[in-house]
Amino acid sequence: MSDSTISTGNIYISQRAIATIAYQSSLESYGVVGLAAKNFAQGIAHALVKDPLMGVEVRQDENTISIDLYIIVEYGTRIKSVASSVAESVRYHVEKSTGLQVKEVNVHVRGLRISDLD
């Protein structure tokens, strides 16, 4: 639970809320075709997840937050560029909508989706 103070009281933002923002902006980010489950190392890790909390990890220390994303990338795109774009995009959207500072966004590429082989 992240919080900040306004004149009328406190605002509490749940990890799920932050994870949802991160999830949504990941899916809009070019090259990311889905999120994978963070808890499974092998096998079903390739299955795409629908629940934001399953593919996004949010940690908080002091007034900053750290986010880990577990993504599936479209085969044939440059993974490094896709990963840095999604990290930028997630940081921007989370900071913009929550007003909290994002310390880091770690991107874990869990797999590739192959739509076409060249």
Place this chain on the structure above:
Amino acid sequence: MTDELVFNNKLGKETSILSKGITGQEFKALFEAGMTWLRTNHQYVNSLNVFPVPDGDTGTNMLLTMQAAFNEVTHSGEQNIGKIAHDLSKGALLGARGNSGVILSQIWRGFARGLDSYESMNAQQLVQALIEARNTAYKGVVRPVEGTILTVIKDIAATAEVEIRNSDDLKYLLEKIVAAADISVKNTPELLPVLKQAGVVDSGGKGLFFIFDGFLRYLNNQPLDTAVTTVQSLTALSMEQTMETIEPGQDYEIVVDFRPYKPLNLEEFYSRLSDIGTSIQIGEGDNMYRMHIHVPTDRRYDPIDYTMSLGTITKVNIENLMDQMQIGTSKPEDEIKFSPVEDGNIAVIAVTPGIGIARIFASLGASGVVNGGQTMNPSTEEILHSFENLPTDKVIVLPNNKNIIMAAQTAVSMTVKKVAIIPSKNVPQGLSAMLRFIPDGDFDRNVEEMNEALNDVDTCEITTATRSVEINGVDVKEGSVIGLLNGKLVASSDDLQKTCLEVLEQAKVEERERITFFYGNNISEEKVNEIIEKVQEKYPKHELEIHSGGQPYYQFIIAVE
């Protein structure tokens, strides 16, 4: 490099390109021209970047991606276009920089796939390659954001598909493609509000335009090393459309043309301006600069003072944006309010014969309508256009006329989106299906439910016969009022009221509960009321509902449930 490009390619070469198709080496030269033209204009593309994330420098990123692609073939003497395209695509993939660079690399990847196994490229194959480029680009993202480079490649491919039917001349095709890209880029602020607020077009889309424009300029032997278009483009940009919201600090729009005393340090210029206002754009061309900025009221002269210190001002234009806003808000009453599509939801497009019916569909959650009906079938393009730009890839179309179902089905085969046609043969069937629609529900489930709903309703249509005929044992004279039940002629008389009652009887109304009337634009309200009264008299227990449908030719479209 640029000079060579321009002067090495005189008409002789051009003729061979256009007659025999483009070989690998010729495509390499074209590609280089596109890259060169992008390089010439990349600062301008960079300057369009107001979206603070994720691309800080779209023009540079796209240019570096093009450069990486080109490096892959610099020393290659390969004549096979399929192989050259594959090498270019490989280079683009490895060197893709930034978001727009990645998308661009996917465009070239698809383009190359479209040229697989071809020695050279004719117009037909160019179209195929562009379609494949679009498809591949769209595969890379779950939720495509429209109003970006994706929209531009989509419009390019769509235009190519249409224009190839008119001519198979490569240059003609390329001219049409470049024109379409230009229009598409200019339209991006309409699709992406963040662009509109900042008063710019999409940078990635503009970059793609420069690449294709570079191809064309090469064929036309036009120079690629002087950025002549930027000043002009900026004029085009300088907002004839008003913005949706004006934030504090955007009260005035200032445009200044000036000739600097000494070469302008763009970076410093830009940073000084950003201290003064927002939505900054700088156009450059022929030792002239045009500067565009939005500033608060009390600073409206600052940008002019500042540019005066740098050079000679040739023209100043000041506009009060707040005033523009007020003019812009007085919208015609005819406007229909559509339901916006939310992320991942399904959009419904309805073909409607009249404004009243269009409004009813909109009020039930349709995201768009196409004007059309019995005597005015919309084209496949119109249907396609109605949903191509919606921010969703799941679309349901209600043709609402049996003659339009076919056109709608053709539209499905021309899009990369997931589209289902619910074969509604008339408006009541369409409305009945619409009532089952759940925007955030499962797509297949929605389609199933809506299809089932088609049979819940019987449809009567009342119109005037245009010729004398005998069908189904019903004798019709020209000018008499005829009634159709579910598309079949069942009644004819010389009196509107008589036909209405006869049709309702044929529809076995007494066994049903509700009758809904949509009256057309060819009947007065008094006449409508008169007939409704008679119907009510005859069926006192039924629930009657009356709407203005606004459709032509049909006095009434009646739904019986």
